[in-house]
Amino acid sequence: MIDPIVLKGFRDSLPKEEIPKKNIERKLENVFEKFGFVPIDTPVLEYESVLLGKGGGETDKQIFHFEDNGGRKVAMRFDLTVPFARFLALHHAELPIPFKRYHIAKAWRGENPQKGRYREFIQCDFDIVGADSAEADFEILSLMYASFNSLDIRNVTFHVANRALFNDFLATVGIEDKSIEVLRAVDKLRKIGKDEVRKILLDITGDEEKSNLIISYITSGEGKDFIATLDSIVALIGRETENSERMRKIYSYLKENGIESFYVYDPSITRGLDYYTGIVYETFLNDFEAIGSVCSGGRYNNLASLYTKEVLPGVGASIGLDRLLAALTELNSPLVKDSNSANVVVFYKKGEEEKALKTVFELRMKGLRTDLYLLPDKKAKAQYEYAEKLSIPFALSFADGNYMVKNLKTRESVETNSLLRVVELCQ
């Protein structure tokens, strides 16, 4: 006998998780399509050199990589961004440009599993490539809004900032050469607090005034609305820049479409990753901020430059579906708790097989999600347990040539001889 275990950091998805996950994916896909985004897919395995590029370093140890039977060094993708850059470099000539794609798929990292973090996880990415404009930035921001809206998540805040505008500021202060280290320090604000960040900044800049200015910058959103924050930043820089103007334009689009209240300008958002070059954002559920950002991204104007000389500016975002599902479960969302596998389950006794199969066949033809309980020998207790495990709300059985429809919650029954009435009752 072989022990039926799964690997450390991996897990099975049982129907009670997988049904809501599928519902979420489908709702998101519908929104992406409504925005004219198209799906793509890439291989799970790629050449290690393609995925790691010049990178290496920390990622290196965390990815699943091996030599295949043909002696090639291969690796499993650790995100959907790098394969997308490779995809763009290979196919841009035949793609519609601007290219708006979405990709919902698994990725793998060999990091040590922690609560809520797994070695296998689902990413949901959407990007626009080939347009560097406030309008393209707005398309992504409004798609983020529409995505959460489609999941009935209205208590959400999008924290927006601009990496290029921050660089304008660093240039003013005269430390643009240390921007990467500064960005990484600032990115820790939410985790370690203002005072700790100030210490790190002092180490980096060796200058108390400059450190304090950076702290002023990243906390300039506190208690202020979007435009007031932008005004403070512009004051710190000393002038409007192309980047501050783009942020004003984006805000005017948000306002024009009545969704501006969902967005705050949060200058502490920098996103740790090197490749962002413009707007950046993170997304927090107001009822569950502690779970962290559930949708993050930004503008990257050189992503595919590892693989091609073609200039392909992009802007996009990524939803961590596992984290989002964990949050929705915690928040008791109807999307999770009301999910079920069918509207009705049909119970039959020995001898009623033909009638049961025909009834089920016809109900399905009429579009009703109909389950058939296939063990006619079992007692009522087993039948109800089955329906309960699948959260099926109605049961149908046969009585004197009629259909008996039972509401499994209220335990009320209705008898009818009409299948159409059954469909009506079970919807």
Added chain:
Amino acid sequence: MIDPIVLKGFRDSLPKEEIPKKNIERKLENVFEKFGFVPIDTPVLEYESVLLGKGGGETDKQIFHFEDNGGRKVAMRFDLTVPFARFLALHHAELPIPFKRYHIAKAWRGENPQKGRYREFIQCDFDIVGADSAEADFEILSLMYASFNSLDIRNVTFHVANRALFNDFLATVGIEDKSIEVLRAVDKLRKIGKDEVRKILLDITGDEEKSNLIISYITSGEGKDFIATLDSIVALIGRETENSERMRKIYSYLKENGIESFYVYDPSITRGLDYYTGIVYETFLNDFEAIGSVCSGGRYNNLASLYTKEVLPGVGASIGLDRLLAALTELNSPLVKDSNSANVVVFYKKGEEEKALKTVFELRMKGLRTDLYLLPDKKAKAQYEYAEKLSIPFALSFADGNYMVKNLKTRESVETNSLLRVVELCQ
């Protein structure tokens, strides 16, 4: 610069393939749900010992396996059946039984790539576990019918046989001890023809009369309907058996529900795999038989026995989605050729940004799949090429405060000031 190539035997899926693939998956999922089947997922990586079991042999060399950073011997799944058996053994106590699940996911085999065969492929499996009855067998057969029906594939034939009934026959002939070899030989009938199979059978049985009897059995469906074939088989065995009676019952259910014309009894269908114990089937597209079976499976009553003592009889089928998609493309199915990313694309000029974004926002709110072309500087030619690449049927632009809707096929335009009219026109 890194060469943006993919591994041999792997491929990217571009929107023109991925859009129809998603459509197919969604239609299938809708049908599965209508039948009360629930989705599950399992990890892509498992312990090698869990996936290979006592098997090994040929599969061994074909799977992607390696040692992970923790020194575990792991492998990528090569089908969805083995992980499902492992899943059942691990979770059966908390699952609803009978358990009806579907699983659409990738699997990997390192075999040498041939035309239409890749090292990464998508399987679509559906099974019922925990019910060994004609009714459960019929549920799967009718779900196969409903699946193809949902894809508008009506010119399809399900070739059905019964492994247990074949064993009844082999027992009558007195060669039940050689059943596995005989089954494998018979499985080749379609590929190598009757005479070659006869030769192999002679080698196995060493008896000309027995070989001829087997040939009679496997060709007993030629020119006969379902019941006549079954009658011939019963005549060869010399009596009705439990298994022939089950096949008669299944046929009566097919007939009762008016779908019997899609099923033929084809005694040459055996399915090479060891684990089948009852009904088996393959599915052929009448317009494209050469592509081979697009949906196969059968009853297996001991699948999870490698991992648990719990008796979990199952019946199920598997659709090879890549092969099906290739066939639909070849057959010029509307599902492939009429797929598009949006109903309408909005074109705007410099200065019309606000109006364009607002129009797009409102059209999407009204449920219309609306793309926005984000390069206002480009000429009409580039705009139309964009729409053409995405097969978008309508374009909207602005004229004197009105909306101008252009049918991109007929080149006819309609001017209107009503957004609702735009929605109407573009649907």
